[in-house]
Amino acid sequence: MTSLFGFSAPVDIDVRLDGEHERQHVDVKLDNQAKDALPLYYDGESIKGTVVIQPRNGKKLQHDGIKIEFIGSIELFFDRGNHYEFLSLVQELAAPGEIRAAETLDFEFKNVEKQYESYSGVNVRLRYLLRVTVQRRISDTIKERGLWVHTYRLPPDSNNAIKMEVGIEDCLHIEFEYNKSKYHLKDVIVGKIHFLLVRIKIKYVELSIIRRETTGGAPNQYNESDTITKFEIMDGAPVRGETIPIRLFLGGFDLTPTFRDINKKFSTRYYLNLVLIDEENRRYFKQQEITFYRIPEN
Template identity: 65%
Template sequence: MSFFGFGQSVEVDIVLNDAESRKRAEHKTEDGKKEKYFLFYDGETVSGKVSLALKNPNKRLEHQGIKIEFIGQIELYYDRGNHHEFVSLVKDLARPGEISQSQAFDFEFTHVEKPYESYTGQNVKLRYFLRATISRRLNDVVKEMDIVVHTLSTYPELNSSIKMEVGIEDCLHIEFEYNKSKYHLKDVIVGKIYFLLVRIKIKHMEIDIIKRETTGTGPNVYHENDTIAKYEIMDGAPVRGESIPIRLFLAGYELTPTMRDINKKFSVRYYLNLVLIDEEERRYFKQQEVVLWRKGDIVRKSMSHQAAIASQRFEGTTSLAEARTPSQLSDNNSRQ
């Protein structure tokens, strides 16, 4: 980034010490594109250099101080400009004075707490970034560099299966079962659908993965549902006593870990939506929340504290949604 004024300009750059060896991760930007950023985890040190390159070596650059910040912030799109910072660290690199030649300043943020995963959604963005600032009397010179943070979790101690019955009285009675209630992002959902009573002509059945993003509090709560995947599990009319297997691989979809009440600003939850469609195009569905979590590729001792925090987010009961269809189940004819 350059600053022009009084015959002098400066190029500011931020370079990490382990830039050549540090892993990069793809992350979606606000415009929907994917870009690669340096990947960090909770508790890792962030260190590097802030380089200042003067364009005119014969002229000096006056400044009111140079600093570097490490910031974690949440931005709600309906409240742009009002950033909510949950991590804010500052290192002063130079006192007010003059710069007569290009130079670099070392910085280090030791064992930085990064409690939440980076996230870009429909109505909210959670980002981490480094920001170098040269304070000037008129206009500051600012350079930012985003990084991506992933939250790693351990295997949940309790991971019971999901088994429920749903139906329409004297018309349809099915039982469905999923092998677990908590899945890591590369996991496989295994289950079965049992038809105990079939008196309506079902022609199609699918499972949808739905992401529900909730932002705001009180009267300013916004819900955004996004269907991540549709997985057909049956095409044709089932008969009583039939069993339909389910095997859904999660690795191919763009998923994030479940996020619950992040800094009291937003939540991201995932649901499996079982959908049945009859020959008259009426839809019957049952929605069930599942918890998604990120499994580390390599178990590292330095991750133990972060993993303990993340595992606590699995606590709490899973709410069960009642089966509904606009045409038939609004009369409370459903049963579980």
């Protein structure tokens, strides 16, 4: 908290949330690779707490009003300096006046709709924060406090299995099947691979989950792919008629729900990537998009 002229601000601001020590926290990476533990809130939940204003060095503080804002914003890293706010609520905490000793000011944003889940990606960040502003004649003093938000969705009404055939003419023909196409974040992916024709020497088979993040729009559209997990499901050459079972537990991975065209700024999609590697290290692969969603934890 410094002024435009580099002087230390004459006031300390502390934002305290009701029951925050009993609340679940989420570790979030900051810009400098450090981590911060942010309190977790849910869509529709109230944000309630107090702001403590403490003048420094026993001096009185003249101000032109104190306010607190609850803000939801999207930051695109290629467009630094521009934050796109999709939520902005304001409460006045104090009228213009002076503060001689520490003052505690209550605030509450009731039953706030938080339509998007928090997200910190490669090229984009969606975040929620509380911002306290002590308005002063020369320069305002501002303190921000971050929150993390999860949103729940009902399980999909339809959730069809994925069945596909992949082949190279007269060389390879396989069928693969996954039990469904939509999974909650603690779910299990169950499937199988059936080899109908094998005339190439396969060395091993691996399955991976890939996250693809798309930000911006043409001509400034950026795509980043990140492998969440990769594991070998078969070592050695399969034979005709062989079936490989697949069972992948999702609970231990750093997954988010699937995000599609969030505020027309970004999307995050997931793919199952099946790869066969032959003895000459040639790779044969097939990707299938799957959907992740969040349900309440027990």
